[in-house]
Amino acid sequence: MKCTMCGSTAGCSGCPIASGFYLPSTLGALREGERATVQRLAAPTSADLRKLLALGLLPGVELEVERVWPATVLRLGFATVALDARLAGAVVVAREP
16 A cells, blocks of 8 residues: 555555554455554444444454455454454454554
């Protein structure tokens, strides 16, 4: 991803113009081993929103991606959860540097 401020591909953690700026992405865009913090939930239906909340995916929660295929498997503290691609795309996150 490119920074919209300076065009850097280093991610906004290395942005010389706006180091505190980040480009949000979804869980579906993360790779194995990446860490992120949930920013918001963009679930298309109330049932999907309830499911994400029940799994512990709340804004501010830190997570790590353990696997991306066939499902996105996340570690949230001491819990491990799996999401299909549709639900993973409904969780907006900020990557940890």
